[in-house]
Amino acid sequence: MNSQPSAPATPPPLLRVQELAKIYFRRGSLTHPGSRVQAVKGVSFSIEPGSTLGLAGSSGCGKSTVARCISRIERPDEGEILFEGHDLAALSFRELRPFRPAIQMVFQDAATAMNPSFSAAEIIAEPLLIQGIGTAKERAARVRQAMQEAGLPAEWSGRAAHEFSGGQRQRLTLARALVLKPKLLVLDEPLTGLDVSTRAQIANLLLEVQAAHGITYLFLSHDLFLLGHLADRIAVMSDGQLVEEGPTSQIMASPQHPETRKLLAASGRQLAPAGAGR
Amino acid sequence: MKSYVARRLARAVLLLFAVSVLCFLLTRLAPGSFFDEIRLNPQISPHTIAALQARYGLDQPLPLRYGRWARSVVRGDFGFSIAYNTPVAQLMWAPAEHTLLLGGVAMLLCWLISVPLAVWSAAYERSWFDRGVSALTSFIISIPEIVLALGLLAFAVRSHALPVGGMTSIGFDELTGWGKAMDIARHMLAPVVILVLVATPVIVRHLRASVAEVLHAPFVEAARGCGIGGARLLFRHVLPAAANPAISLFGLSLAALLSGSLLVEVVTGWPGLGPLILDATLARDLDVVVAAAMLGAAMMIVGNFAADLLLLAADPRIRTGSPDAG
Amino acid sequence: MTHASDLVRVKDLSVCYSAAGQSVPAVKHATFSIGAGEVLGLLGESGSGKSTLALSLSRMLPANARYESGAITFRGRNLLPMSEKQLGAVRGAEIAIIWQDPALALNPVMRVGQQIAEVLRAHGCRDRHERVERVQAVLTDVGFQRPSEAASAYPHQLSGGQRQRVGIAQALCCRPSLVIADEPTSKLDSALQVEILALLAKLRALHHMAYLIISHDPAVFGGWTDRMLVMYAGEIVEEGSREQVFGHPLHPYSQGLVRLSGAPAGAPRQLLPVIPGEAPDLTRRPAGCAFEPRCPERMKVCAASHPAQSTPEANRQVSCFKYE
Numbered sequence: 001m002n003s004q005p006s007a008p009a010t011p012p013p014l015l016r017v018q019e020l021a022k023i024y025f026r027r028g029s030l031t032h033p034g035s036r037v038q039a040v041k042g043v044s045f046s047i048e049p050g051s052t053l054g055l056a057g058s059s060g061c062g063k064s065t066v067a068r069c070i071s072r073i074e075r076p077d078e079g080e081i082l083f084e085g086h087d088l089a090a091l092s093f094r095e096l097r098p099f100r101p102a103i104q105m106v107f108q109d110a111a112t113a114m115n116p117s118f119s120a121a122e123i124i125a126e127p128l129l130i131q132g133i134g135t136a137k138e139r140a141a142r143v144r145q146a147m148q149e150a151g152l153p154a155e156w157s158g159r160a161a162h163e164f165s166g167g168q169r170q171r172l173t174l175a176r177a178l179v180l181k182p183k184l185l186v187l188d189e190p191l192t193g194l195d196v197s198t199r200a201q202i203a204n205l206l207l208e209v210q211a212a213h214g215i216t217y218l219f220l221s222h223d224l225f226l227l228g229h230l231a232d233r234i235a236v237m238s239d240g241q242l243v244e245e246g247p248t249s250q251i252m253a254s255p256q257h258p259e260t261r262k263l264l265a266a267s268g269r270q271l272a273p274a275g276a277g278r
Numbered sequence: 279m280k281s282y283v284a285r286r287l288a289r290a291v292l293l294l295f296a297v298s299v300l301c302f303l304l305t306r307l308a309p310g311s312f313f314d315e316i317r318l319n320p321q322i323s324p325h326t327i328a329a330l331q332a333r334y335g336l337d338q339p340l341p342l343r344y345g346r347w348a349r350s351v352v353r354g355d356f357g358f359s360i361a362y363n364t365p366v367a368q369l370m371w372a373p374a375e376h377t378l379l380l381g382g383v384a385m386l387l388c389w390l391i392s393v394p395l396a397v398w399s400a401a402y403e404r405s406w407f408d409r410g411v412s413a414l415t416s417f418i419i420s421i422p423e424i425v426l427a428l429g430l431l432a433f434a435v436r437s438h439a440l441p442v443g444g445m446t447s448i449g450f451d452e453l454t455g456w457g458k459a460m461d462i463a464r465h466m467l468a469p470v471v472i473l474v475l476v477a478t479p480v481i482v483r484h485l486r487a488s489v490a491e492v493l494h495a496p497f498v499e500a501a502r503g504c505g506i507g508g509a510r511l512l513f514r515h516v517l518p519a520a521a522n523p524a525i526s527l528f529g530l531s532l533a534a535l536l537s538g539s540l541l542v543e544v545v546t547g548w549p550g551l552g553p554l555i556l557d558a559t560l561a562r563d564l565d566v567v568v569a570a571a572m573l574g575a576a577m578m579i580v581g582n583f584a585a586d587l588l589l590l591a592a593d594p595r596i597r598t599g600s601p602d603a604g
Numbered sequence: 605m606t607h608a609s610d611l612v613r614v615k616d617l618s619v620c621y622s623a624a625g626q627s628v629p630a631v632k633h634a635t636f637s638i639g640a641g642e643v644l645g646l647l648g649e650s651g652s653g654k655s656t657l658a659l660s661l662s663r664m665l666p667a668n669a670r671y672e673s674g675a676i677t678f679r680g681r682n683l684l685p686m687s688e689k690q691l692g693a694v695r696g697a698e699i700a701i702i703w704q705d706p707a708l709a710l711n712p713v714m715r716v717g718q719q720i721a722e723v724l725r726a727h728g729c730r731d732r733h734e735r736v737e738r739v740q741a742v743l744t745d746v747g748f749q750r751p752s753e754a755a756s757a758y759p760h761q762l763s764g765g766q767r768q769r770v771g772i773a774q775a776l777c778c779r780p781s782l783v784i785a786d787e788p789t790s791k792l793d794s795a796l797q798v799e800i801l802a803l804l805a806k807l808r809a810l811h812h813m814a815y816l817i818i819s820h821d822p823a824v825f826g827g828w829t830d831r832m833l834v835m836y837a838g839e840i841v842e843e844g845s846r847e848q849v850f851g852h853p854l855h856p857y858s859q860g861l862v863r864l865s866g867a868p869a870g871a872p873r874q875l876l877p878v879i880p881g882e883a884p885d886l887t888r889r890p891a892g893c894a895f896e897p898r899c900p901e902r903m904k905v906c907a908a909s910h911p912a913q914s915t916p917e918a919n920r921q922v923s924c925f926k927y928e
Binding site: 495496497499500501502503504505506507508510514515518519592593594595 | 694711712713775
Binding site: 201 | 651764861865873874875879
């Protein structure tokens, strides 16, 4: 008789990326030869359901490329993207369709991520229309719900996108991403370019939404200060490769890789009140 | 760079070949032939006509006729004009020069006027000057070229201000060098004015729009913040950044250098390619027509190529293959 | 708080924008001064009027801006009535601007070195060789290892950080006495931000020019900022030395911002201490304090009337009923 208690079953990771690689070709022009850029190489990580992985790195490190591969805006050249066991990298565009609602992306520049002349309701309803979900009435109800969750007043549903302020627009893109009830939200520097207090409000909103729905976040940022508040684990990228990964508290307390240290130093700018010089 | 030029050249040759085949086919397929009028003359026997046709190869199948024409191109004759009884190349030299002179002067004047007008118009946006220029260009654009030509002609004739018809007056050869130049200039005035009137408004409108857009760009404001202003700001900083649409138009100007003045030449009697081509078309002197079409195609290729090179020179973003090239 | 050595003195400045028939106040009754060689930080968020205030110093506001009242004195001369021609001599040579977005602030079809040379040319440097030399010198100053290579590059061939350095070089090439830096690091990622701020501090130590630094992020004002102004809804709500304003802020808004930036990275998933609500709509002018709807310490009087400036400590000013 087996008297050993079985280990508690841990849920499998929602997303597991293995040896991801992507190469970009730059077309030659009249005076310059074409070039080959290895944007991402050998990147592997996994995200537990309901948790947040912060992907940190300076601009050009390849984190955006990783995000685009995961949300299959682009196709990786090598590697596997296992979402709930299915390898997204191997699927064709058509085969991906059923997975689309589950993985949504929020972009950095809200102003260019949506059509400025569309109304808020149109923007938020669009994913529902594309996926062919619900009747017009059901869609309207879901739009209202999404707006409420994102902290936008319901009366603004008819307002055109260009009339929203920076922070409000970011709430709008978030509402649009949430309306399909995704399991994984990929956020590419969504708070960069916002005012400090707006940033804090939206960061809190993201935390609240995550707590309410159990969404998993892949959060890209160059700001370790922010990731320190939002992420459970942090992975640092540099020059297309993953250089360090670990729980947030560990990374923030004792960074190993020089790139991590550099990012931490850059973000840890405290207000030195006693005139500590730079 | 060399491979780029070689590729363009190869493409150009292929294009000219295709144009020649198309032209050749279409002109031969169109009804009527050179000898139709002569046929009507009862004094000339059908026997003579058949002999003439055989002599000029008009009775042979098309591919053979094309081959004969192509050989004549390689020889440098570009076909044979039945009406003038000379090789086409010899026939077209002088008129081509005259058209080039007319077109060249018109193009130069046109751009000399358009650029400052467009730039100052955009600089003083919505001022009386700008609105006046806008109204004037709209007005001129809406008048058909033939109406402009006839209108100016009527004015010239009635006011006896300008000589009309031809390139030179009687007694041209007795004039001094300067006198000759002035005589040609006076004859050229009417057709040049028409050509400039037709082309300038289009360039002004496009360039003005482009300059006005660039004037609102942040880097112009930044330059102003550094203390740069006035004409230097407009012509050294703004214009190069706004030049792309104008360069494309310049290419088109160049392309139309020989073919754009056809109507004007016919109406004002300037001895250029225009009247020659018109007569040849009406008389079904087909080799001349084909040669004219080829000339037009060649100029179009040259114009496009010139525009592409200018764009490369003017916009460094295109030169280095930047992702945000304009 | 004005001194005899003041470079810039702004008194009771009010600026409005006329848009769609309405007059929107952007800056209300601003009064402050910048001493020679002093670094003044202007902290405020979008809609606070900070950019308007800063750009008004060199009269770089758009055409629909109206100066409703006040005076701007630079080295004793009032800038407001000056003509464009007179201002052209001041801009670049005495007051220079470093812009927020380096990609947009540079001419895309002109070589970078030429763009700097143009500024020199506009301010009297006639000799071509001298211009080339000075361009190389200033590019070296801002950190380019190979200045001649950099000078012949076009903006799109440079990285974001390099472009910002060029912008700084362009601003500094004529040795102005006041440099206005409008959010100089917002478009850069954090590692670059540190570099650029360090560069600005180093240049200041070298040339002793005065700075007016504008930002929405308190962390930008490092140890080298002397004094701080905090703006909200077009008004200066607090003024003091950097240590005072960040060490113990007086105005509830400043307190909120400082609390936010100083929040330690504790356990993850902790909510940040936010200032609730949003920046006010400037077209609506409330009778009371503009911050009142979001203020955690609001009192009845705050909604009813507008607070006046008070001086609770030496060399400090604050506009809040708490201190009246």
